[in-house]
Structure formats: C-alpha cells, structure tokens
Amino acid sequence: MSPREFKRRIHDLDPTVWVGKSGLDPVADELSDQLADTDLVKVKFLRSSRGGATTEALAGDLADRVGAELVDTRGHTAVYTR
Incomplete structure (x- = not known):
C-alpha cells in the first residue's frame, strides 16, 4: 500500500x-x-479526558498500555495499529 493510499x-x-x-x-x-x-x-x-495533558501524551500512554503502535495523531484523534 502506498503512503498516499494509507493516508x-x-x-x-x-x-x-x-x-x-x-x-x-x-x-x-x-x-x-x-x-x-x-x-x-x-x-x-474528548475534552473531558484531556485535563491538563496533551492529546499526544494521552495517545502515547494509551499505546504503551495496550502494546500498540501509535500511527498518527491529528487534533484530538489518534490512530493505532498492532
């Protein structure tokens, strides 16, 4: 899959x-x-989840907890893969 198709x-x-x-x-x-x-x-x-943390920090923490790879963060959304 090309990078363009993946995006x-x-x-x-x-x-x-x-x-x-x-x-x-x-x-x-x-x-x-x-x-x-x-x-x-x-x-x-969601806004209520962020408190004082950034989305990137929360996304990285969640990836570590699950053993997943953080593919991308954009705005308040993250994409994960195994």
Missing part, C-alpha cells in the same frame, strides 16, 4: 473508541480487542 485509509476511518472523563483505563481493553479484529483503530479524545 486516505486513515482519513476514511471513523472513531470507534472514545476516551472520556473516566480516562484511559476503561478503554484500554476495548482498544486491544478492536486491534485484535482489525489492523487500524481510530480513537477520539
């Missing part, structure tokens, strides 16, 4: 995991389960 695929993905005020713990298992079924998962970080 288009990421762009066309809809978020299937939302991180809210409960933080990362409740969504870590869900992200892990989704990554077992598909190769790319888009996660949306």
Whole structure:
C-alpha cells in the first residue's frame, strides 16, 4: 500500500473508541480487542479526558498500555495499529 493510499485509509476511518472523563483505563481493553479484529483503530479524545495533558501524551500512554503502535495523531484523534 502506498503512503498516499494509507493516508486516505486513515482519513476514511471513523472513531470507534472514545476516551472520556473516566480516562484511559476503561478503554484500554476495548482498544486491544478492536486491534485484535482489525489492523487500524481510530480513537477520539474528548475534552473531558484531556485535563491538563496533551492529546499526544494521552495517545502515547494509551499505546504503551495496550502494546500498540501509535500511527498518527491529528487534533484530538489518534490512530493505532498492532
């Protein structure tokens, strides 16, 4: 897959995991389960989840918890793969 096709695929993905005020713990298992079924998962970080942290910091922390690779962050959205 070319880089252009890969970017288009990421762009066309809809978020299937939302991180809210409960933080990362409740969504870590869900992200892990989704990554077992598909190769790319888009996660949306809601305002209530961010507190004083940046989206990039939260996205990196979630990747570490799940053992996933953080492909991209843009705005308040991150894309993960195994």
